[in-house]
Amino acid sequence: MATNMIKLVQECLPKYLQLARLTHQKEVELCIAPSGVLPVMNFLKNHQQTQFTNIVDIAGLDVPARQNRFEIIYNLLSIKQNARVRVRTYTDELTPIDSVTSVYKGADWYEREIWDMFGVMFTGHHDLRRILTDYGFEGHPFRKDFPLTGYEEVRYDEEERRVVYEPLELPQEFRKFELASTWEQFPAYNTQAEEQAKQLDAGGNETKNDSDKK
Template identity: 40%
Template sequence: MTKKLNSLQAALETVLGERIRHFKRDRGEITITVSAADYFDVAKALHDDPSLKFEQLVDLCGMDMFTYKDQPWDGPRFVTVLHLLSVSLNWRLRVKVFAPDDDLPVVASVNPIWNSANWYERESFDMYGIIYEGHEDLRRILTDYGFIGHPMRKDFPVSGHVEMRYDAETRRVVYQPVTIEPREITPRVIREDKYGGLH
């Protein structure tokens, strides 16, 4: 495993050079962090360069680093993480890219490189509000089209903003402010002598 990781590390450093902002090798895995400005070109090189050949995007997800590990976070808030696989060379890589603007998080879409990124980027947009520039069909995929906000952001209210219900009088679905009252749930304690057939 060490020999393979050494080969991958050498290939990454040769092909990407200074575009690797942070390099981490831990638990038999390599993670690189690249800037949003270099992200698309790096992804293209990872896919196309014959010494890397990352043909497959296994996963892509968004993350909100706000209070990361319950600690204050000093840096960009939103990050996109890719997990790549080279089938032909049998190695894996994790790539991170931080959106430079927390108020309007934008990074390039890698859907033109790996078409499996399509729904992953839509999910990340829906849940975190990360905009993937160049995605041809960036719209919500899990929440309703009228949904307000991005529910996986750490500052999103636990009860949400609005709820949807069917109104029998108007015979249609309506939206209304959330009506759930916060309450304390106390576990029910049963003190019967013969509960559950126990004697």
């Protein structure tokens, strides 16, 4: 089935298909040009020999070293054929991708999540707004150049009874740890351990002297 489907896509969509292969799990993976998102999705859903009628997920990937740093990955399921297919395409920070909500209604929130987390725009989406972060949030958290601490602190203010944004303040200053000699970091522990060792040695010597006298 998988091999036949790859041949079918290669014959029917050579204009958009850039790579077709089988994964280690024997699943079909198609790499397509960005302009082929809608034609390929329509084909995979409606062709009699594919019938990938369910969209399981849409994922995003950020690789800043690439010219087209963002990768969009569509995971489709065909109950009729008992098969899965993964479709991958790519874009940059400014070029939008065609929305597939006209083909798969379930793609609505997936595309909103990718816009929210990565900043990838989808042409034709009827309601492309944030879905996980607050509407006043700045930036896109899943981008590799987004700082781990974020830019602002978002919290609920009890006095104002609303969510407030404040400049980020870390709870402690940056500290440099020297870990070349582990135990030197714990002088109190060393002192206590030395005293216990001396007491044990003293007790052992006293016992030995008592036995010698007997």
